[in-house]
Amino acid sequence: MSKTYDKYYVPEQSPWPIVGAVALFMIAFGAGNFVNEVTRNKEGYGGYLLLAGVAVLLFMLVGWFRNVIDESMHGLYSKQMDRSFRQGMSWFIFSEVMFFAAFFGALFYARMIAMPWLDGASNNAMTAQLLWPDFSAHWPMTKTPGGTETTAMPWQGLPLYNTLILLTSSVTLHFAHVGLEQGKRTQLKLMLTLTVLLGAAFLACQAYEYVHAYRDLGLKLDSGIYGNTFFLLTGFHGLHVTLGAIFLLVILLRILLKNHFTAHNHFAFQAAAWYWHFVDVVWLCLFVFVYVL
Template sequence: MSTETEEQKYEKYYVPEQSPWPIIGAVGLFVLAFGAGHFIQQSSGKVGNDGSFGWLIFLFGLAIMIYMVWSWWRDTIRESMSGLYSEQMDRSFRQGMLWFITSEVMFFAAFFGGLFYARALVVPWLGGEGANAMTHAILWPDFIPQWPLTETPDGRTTQAMGPMGLPAINTAILLTSSWTLTIAHHALKDGNRATLLNYTVITAMLGIIFLGLQVWEYHHAYSEMGLTLGSGIYGSTFFMLTGFHGLHVTIGTIFLIVLSIRCSQGHFKPENHFAYEAGAWYWHFVDVVWLFLFIFVYIL
């Protein structure tokens, strides 16, 4: 009787079998990094005359990584659908996702910090603020410290990307996508499978539209505005922040597409759907980052 009580007191914790995916992922990352480094060397002319060899190695490493991620998630989904996971495993997944999003917050905080440093400190220093008056007078006497920095100290000029037009439309799209995803999440909790699937698909489509409009915005910046990565500190910070955010939107959109496929196959239950919640957390995080981007990069 005491043995049964002890078994009831402690829930079972699933320990998966040995998996080949960690070592395959390590090999894939090595090949990926090796190919990228070799491609950069070749493209710069330091090794050979053509970067195609390094590019092929990079693509091979990327293929290994995609295969590893696909296979590992496939096994995880099978284990979850088989009812092998306990509540403790669910809590572990939640903690892992929270720490991952925390690391992403720090990632973007570093870039926003770089933007603040350039705007609030570097540009005024170049304009002669504080003890830098003599440096300004000797090196760049005609430099006007302003933001956006559309004219660099060496005389290069560009145009600033305003908030109206495509940026405002993309902001509306992302805000709408958070709303549609929230509807889908509540439908999942209520057991409404049709609404769940429809609004998850709509959210994924909004993500695709956002990415398409951002590509259009980049094309407009390069071809018509002269705003490029080489356009001084303004151009580099603009593309660094919006580009990394676009990468995260791409990952989130892929996440939503996978969730849509799983919803169509009857996955997720009102009482067991952490994978869906993880996708929702990530997407809402991406939306919040865009709001900060829209304010500090496009408006201010």
């Protein structure tokens, strides 16, 4: 008795992984030099290298997405490939969880261990006096050892509005998913468009928040442990929101222009939804531990 096996598709060799690696290197190297140039008030190539890296990254995303979409629409993928995509996206999101866990862990260490230690807690009074004699353990830590003092970003106002915006975007994305599964294309298009617009509104508000922090509060990346924590956590989260918004925009364009996805075949939509809900959860944790507590 013969047994029928499902087809197994092996993609051809692709240049996009190495292009993406080069883009990320340019972004990291350019961003590091750009921050150093800004803090020292000198001109350099960091900003240009950062922009070039972003351009190369976008080029890579467009090319790689196009190849994967073409392969999928030509029916080359099997159930095994579908499982591989799901496992890959799951592991990717898990790696992002660990990425943010490292920064939240650094925040926990600074607040719960380093600050009490510097304040002379336990048996370290002598060491604390030598390192920072007039130190007082309180959060947010807006005073640096050099005597510079800044103002903490309050949770009311822009951070609260951004939280509401991002939570609303998760709701609209859920209803878009429901519309896709129930064959309600108008609901799908409307709710997904609102989700993308809400993501853009979040990023615009965060950019304005950074301008307000720098110009009005004197809060900078070198403003002690609080400034480091604030800009690293919110900045990396903003980067992830940007990537998620691009992902959703690609999905939206496929729906509007090509009428892609059906109720039973829409993993790309699901992957984008998973990622977007993940960045929403990260923001809730960030809002509580960075802004409120």
